[in-house]
C-alpha cells in the first residue's frame with residue numbers, strides 16, 4: 001500500500017484556494033493556444049506523461065568542492081533520502097523515480113528497499129557506480145585512476161564494483177548503469193593519452209559483458225575536474241567512440257554542465273541521436289565551469305533548445321526513444337527539496353514549451369531558407385508562459401498547484417529536524 005509522506009488533505013485544501021485563479025489562467029492560455037491551432041489538452045497530456053528522475057544524493061546539501069553547510073533535518077541514509085524524494089514527487093508529480101548511487105546507498109536487503117520505495121510511490125532509475133573516491137576497507141586506491149589505472153588489480157576492483165552495481169540494480173528494478181570516472185591527469189606527460197583510453201575500453205568491455213540484455217550502459221563524459229590537464233572520457237567524442245566500440249547497449253549520457261564553455265549542446269544531442277547513441281541526460285545549470293546549479297536557473301533558453309531537439313528526435317523515432325532523464329545538481333544554499341521541486345518544474349516547462357513548437361512551420365521555414373520565420377517559430381513557443389498547464393497537470397495527478405508553498409506549509413523539514421540525526425560536517429561533493 002502506498003503511504004505518501006505529506007497530508008494529501010492539506011494539499012487539496014491549498015489547491016482549493018487557488019483553483020479558481022488557475023482555471024481562469026488555464027482557460028485564457030487555452031484560447032491563446034487555440035488561435036495558434038494548438039489544443040491545450042494535448043500539451044497537458046504530454047506534460048502529465050513526462051517525468052524526470054531525481055538522484056538520491058540530491059536530497060542532501062552536498063555542498064561545493066570546499067565546504068558543506070548542512071541544515072537541520074537533512075537525510076543521512078537512503079531511507080530518509082527516499083522519504084524526501086517522495087515529498088518532491090508527491091508535490092510535483094513529475095519525479096517518480098530515484099537514481100541510487102553506490103556504495104553511498106548500500107543496504108543489506110535490496111528487495112526490502114525496493115518495496116520501501118514502492119510504498120512511497122517511487123521506483124528506481126539508473127544505478128550510478130562510484131570509482132572516483134576510495135571507500136573504507138577497500139584494498140586498492142583509486143588515487144592513480146580506476147577503470148584506466150595502470151595497475152591491473154585496481155582496474156579489476158573498479159570493474160567488479162560496476163558489476164556489483166548491475167546486480168544491485170537488477171534487484172531494484174533498474175535497467176541502466178551510469179558510469180562516470182574521474183580518471184585523468186594534471187600534468188602533461190603524466191599518462192599516455194592513447195593507452196589510458198585503451199585501458200578504459202578494455203575495462204568497460206568487461207562491464208558491458210555483464211549487462212543483462214535489456215540494460216544500457218550510460219557513459220557520462222566530463223571535460224575536466226577532478227583532472228585538470230586531461231580527462232580520459234572528456235567529451236562527447238570520446239564518449240561516442242567508446243560507446244560505438246562497446247556495442248549497441250552502450251550509449252552516451254549528456255550532463256549539461258560537463259562541456260567546454262559555450263558548446264552547442266543541442267547540436268550534440270542531435271548528433272548523438274542521429275547515430276543511435278543518445279542514452280540519457282543529467283540536468284543542471286552552469287554559469288562558469290561548474291555543473292551544480294539548479295536546472296533552468298541560468299540558461300532556461302538552452303534547456304528549451306535541448307528539448308526542442310529531443311522532441312524532434314522523438315518524432316523521428318516514435319517507439320524507440322527512451323533517454324534516461326535525471327536531475328544532477330548540488331545544493332549548497334537552499335533546502336534540497338525546494339531546489340528539486342523548482343528544477344523539476346523548469347525541466348517540465350522546457351519540455352512543454354518545446355511541445356508548443358509548430359514543427360510544420362519550422363520545417364517549411366527551414367526549407368525556404370526563411371531564417372527569421374524559423375527563429376520566430378521557436379521564439380513564439382519559448383515565450384509562452386506554460387505555468388497554468390504544469391499546475392493543472394500537477395493538481396490533476398494529486399500534486400500541488402504551488403508546490404513550494406505547499407511544501408513550506410507542510411512543516412516537513414522542521415518535523416524531520418526533530419526526528420533525524422544531525423549531519424556531520426563532511427567533505428563536499430564531486
Ligand SMILES: [Mn+2]
Nearest residue numbers: 220255282328
Ligand atoms: Mn552528472
